[in-house]
Amino acid sequence: MKKVRIGIIGVGGMGQGHAETMKKIEEAELVAVCDCNENRVKEVAQKHGVECFVDYRKLIDSGIAEAIIVATPHYFHPEISIYAMEHGLHVLSEKPISVTVSQADKMVEASKKTGKVFSVMYQMRNKGVFIVAKDLIEKGHLGEIQRTLLINPWYRSQAYYDSGSWRATWKGEGGGVLINQAPHMIDIFTMLAGLPRKFQAKVRTRLHNIEVEDEVSVLLEYENGAWGYYYTCTNEVPCIPYLEIAGDKGKITLYGDTFKFFSTSVPISEFTVKNESMWASPETKEEQLNIPETDASHGSIIRNFCRAITDGEPLVAPGVEGLKSVEFINACLLSGLRNKPVETPVNRDEYDNFIREMIEKSKGKKTVKTQIQTDPNIKK
Ligand SMILES: NC(=O)c1ccc[n+]([C@@H]2O[C@H](COP(=O)([O-])OP(=O)(O)OC[C@H]3O[C@@H](n4cnc5c(N)ncnc54)[C@H](O)[C@@H]3O)[C@@H](O)[C@H]2O)c1
Secondary structure, three states: OOEEEEEEEEOOHHHHHHHHHHOOOOOOEEEEOOOOHHHHHHHHHHOOOEEEOOHHHHHHHHHOOEEEEEEEOOHHHHEEEEEEEHHHHHEOOOOOOOOOOOHHHHHHHHHHOOOOOEEEEOOHHHHHHHHHHHHHOOOOOOOOOOEEEEEEEEOOOOHOOEEEEOOOOOOOOOOHHHHHOOHHHEEEEEEEHOOOOEEEEEEOOOOOOOOOOOEEEEEEEOOOEEEEEEEEEEEEEOOOEEEEEEEOOOEEEEOEEEEEEEEEOOOOHHHHOOOOOOOOHHHEEEEEOOOOOOOHHHHHHHHHHHHHHOOOOOOEEHHHHHHHHHHHHHHHHHOOOOOOOOOOOHHHHHHHHHHHHHHHHHEEEEEEEEOOOOOOOOOO
């Protein structure tokens, strides 16, 4: 089997996790690592017996790797990814692909211009429930979508936020829960229900000593007039996601791992005008579903990325779709912090000015107790 020669750029918690994961992916071969922290990268390179770089350009220009995984803090994803694609390498970027929509546009443009494979680490797309939900919606079993809901609480300690100077700062990260923890489920939400057209958000910092948001509440409106609601935070336990998508012909609900699909006997819009009985309502039935056992680990996305390079396998998480979650995040932050409704596509210049202003106001961090550890709760 042809192995894809991969370099990892950014070998902190996630990058080191990917280096370990790659040992189990027979389609991939780790050939080099890069990190601006010289001691860290030397240690990781020695552990894996691979080449070591402190400047990502040198790794890319060396010709050792034909593809890279970018696992630096988000702000660097576009610069590194674009340089790599323009120098002939395929790119798998960590999520989110960028902090701003204008930068995401540039990444998408680079992938189109160069024809290089460009993927994003949205491994949850491989979960059985989301594969089934996507299929139900694409085949029209829900009918036209009328309402959506996503409540996606997270928890992070102050020690987590203090573990790196870039974390939870406008300058280092470009946002809080929205840009860091929330992107996976926002990706699923927009993959299933599409990107809302209008956002009216409330955004605040409630529990933590950080300058960015740890709580977000948003009213949504879709192109067809459907309404939705979105909530996220890093202040709550247990962290059980709650997702609902209600259509004219059916509804899906997901609470934790419990997924249900209800079909209606007659579309609600039709029943409402045709039925003459005062207290009647459309009959609904919970359908039995076969949820496939799947691999939704980081490894599954790395494998798919390699197969896309060697055999043209369709990408599970194409980079271009990484743009949607960035639109969603930017719309929430702009709406919440400017206290006004925001429409998508987000005005690129307005968002660039907004983020520049937030960076200028950024106070950085007084307390940093560095810890580098891959999240033990996530599947590799
Ligand atoms: N897909 C997932 O499930 C998942 C989970 C955790 C983190 N992530 C993403 O991974 C990325 C990294 O997060 P982390 O928790 O590993 O952070 P981290 O701070 O542990 O590691 C980041 C590393 O990048 C290095 N770095 C910074 N700038 C660099 C540059 N210009 N060139 C080379 N190296 C550079 C740092 O020195 C550090 O070692 C983030 O974008 C985050 O959102 C994804």
